[in-house]
Amino acid sequence: MGRLQNRTAVITGGGSGMGAAVVGRFVEEGARVVVLDRVQDKLDALEASYGDAVRGVLGSVTEYADNAQACAVAQREFGGLDVFIGNAGIWDFSRALLDSTPEHLVAGFDELFSVNVKGYVLGARAAAPLLRESRGxxxxxxxxxxxxPGGGGVLYTAAKHAGHGLVRQLAYELAPEIRVNAVAPGGMATDLRGPAAMDLSGESISTAIPIGQIVRENSALEIEPLPEDYAEAYVLLGAARESRTATGTVIDLSGFGTPRRPR
Ligand SMILES: NC(=O)c1ccc[n+]([C@@H]2O[C@H](COP(=O)([O-])OP(=O)(O)OC[C@H]3O[C@@H](n4cnc5c(N)ncnc54)[C@H](O)[C@@H]3O)[C@@H](O)[C@H]2O)c1
Structure with a gap:
């Protein structure tokens, strides 16, 4: 029997990359999953692959109503909610402060923080009442x-640090009923895009730069990570028993804390 048998999850940005890998592992472990994503084709592809185990909800994490709709679908179709995974994000293509126009910083901040931070806050708000019931x-x-530093530009790095603070605060506020944790992946070749307001939405990390090669050449372990490499940590944190003591923590699987040895 799977470690997530009969558990229900909502995952934002599950349409591709990291999120899609988590959807696959959750379904393998017996979970039923609602995916909130802004791209209909990605949702159609997931429903075609996983059938009744997955439901897609088209919308944006920047809207409270769309987060609430995803949670309502989990309750109506699957009978409740055990795990909420905030994952949808955008990247600033490592745009440095002095390489950014003031106009791009103003508009890019609002767009990137709206998805990467406000999206997590609104998702947490929508999911918390159901998770309190399920002790999820x-x-x-x-x-x-x-x-x-160096995994993004000023906006992305600030937003991901903000996400770290959010995990600590929510773990404190929502205990003892709800555990709140995070996973920190390193660079992966995915469809990760940037803010339209900075003219960075037209291409993705995998088309713009050789991200796999860059990570391999700059990391201690010298590998090109895949989303699947990180998915197991979500299973651990989503399971009822296996991580029951963990809250307020980030599993940093990036390996970036260890510098590459000079040769
Ligand atoms: N790719 C990397 O190198 C990398 C490294 C570390 C962390 N991450 C993080 O992983 C997470 C997933 O990114 P990914 O690399 O899998 O990229 P991805 O683009 O393949 O997946 C993100 C998904 O989120 C969706 N999305 C974007 N904005 C949305 C919105 N406003 N509302 C709803 N859905 C939206 C996209 O359509 C996409 O399906 C992000 O939080 C990202 O910051 C990525």
Whole structure:
């Protein structure tokens, strides 16, 4: 029997990349999953792959009503909610402060923080009443950029550090009924895009730069990580028994805390 048998999850941004890998692992472990994403084609593809185990909800994490709708679908279709995973995010393509126009900083801040931070706050607000009933858990996708500089530009690094603070605060506020934790992946070749307000929504991290090669050449373990490498940590944090003592913590699987040895 799977470790998430009969558990229900909502995952934001589950349409591709990290989120899609988590959807796959959750379904394998017996969970039923509602995915909130802003791209209909991605939702259609997930429903085609996983059938009755997955329901797609089209919307934006920046809207409270869309987060609430995803949680309502979990309750109506699957009978409740055990795990909320805030994962949808955008990246600033490592745009440095002095390489950004003031106009791009103003508009880019609002757009990036709206998705990466406000989206997590609104999702938590929508999910908390149901998670309190089920004594469930929240999991957020952070990043090496929640700990270290250089994984993004000023906006992304600030937003992922903000996400780290949010995990600590929510763990404190929502205990003892709800556990709140996070996973920090490192760089992966995904569809990760940037703020339209900075003209960065047209391409993705995997088309813009050789991200796998960059990570391999700059990390201690010299590997190109895949989203699947990180998905197991979400299963651990989403399971009822296996991580019952964990709250307010971030599992940093990025490996970026260890510098590459000079050769
Ligand atoms: N790719 C990396 O190198 C990397 C590294 C560390 C952390 N992360 C984090 O992983 C998470 C997932 O990113 P990914 O790399 O899998 O990228 P991705 O673009 O493949 O997946 C993100 C998903 O979120 C959706 N999305 C974006 N904005 C949305 C919104 N406003 N409302 C609803 N859905 C929205 C996208 O359509 C997409 O399906 C993000 O939080 C990202 O910051 C990524």
């Amino acid at each position: 858990s929240m999991i957020f996708t952070l990043s090496n950029a929640a700990f270290y």
